[in-house]
Amino acid sequence: MDNALGEPQTILLLGGTSDIGLAIVREVLSPGARTVVLACRNVEKGELAAAGLRHGGLAVHVVHFNGSDTASHEQVIADVVAQHGDIDLAILAFAQLGDGAVTSKDVQAASEIAHVNFTGTVSATIAVANRMRGQGHGAIVMLSSVAGERVRAANPVYGGTKAGIDGFAQGLGDALAADGVHMMVVRPGFVHSAMTQGLKAAPFSTTPEQVAAVTAKGLRAGRRTVWAPGILRYVFSALRHVPGPVWRRLPLG
8 A cells, every 4th residue: 555655665567678667667666665566578678677676675576467468467466466465556558569551551460469559458457457446545557648649640550559548548547536546647759768769759759757757746646647748738739630631741750
């Protein structure tokens, strides 16, 4: 359970090697934090990330988690709770970008991205949410993207999954509020990270650390949605109303 200052003592990162997810963990860590669990596909890489987090009395554990293996999600979460107690903060940070030129034409490639990014995220989030309902407390951070605010032709499958997850998280968050569980959706713009390495940066690009700072501030304030950087809230409030023929000509990638 959160300590007397409202700081999470047990943090679960689903997508335990995510640059943004790890930056958020580092940002929200406090002297009261006791346990961090990094759940990821590549356990060896997860152990390297864990080594960078361990300090003082903080225990950092790595567990295997596969976003596409939805049948295993409930058991993964159950095992985390059995070993470490209540989950105070869960960060959903696993997703695949995919090559838009491929996924917009290849049925198998498109379905694989959609399964991980949407179905897998829904499955894992429900598993976490059910545990938090039973606890009567907890917070969930859902990493969405401005790519879902108005899906671009360059990568419609990725953008479409983010649009779906964003809507899902908002609706589930409203349902969870009565149970004492807080959901916050984070909408970053282009983030310089391992996922976007080699891609041309979009305007108002940001870093994992800047996204983490916005996220931590939003959690403290009990926000429902945050944007990183904040200016994108106003940029997309205009862009979502741009007529289709104009939208298609915009150099947005």
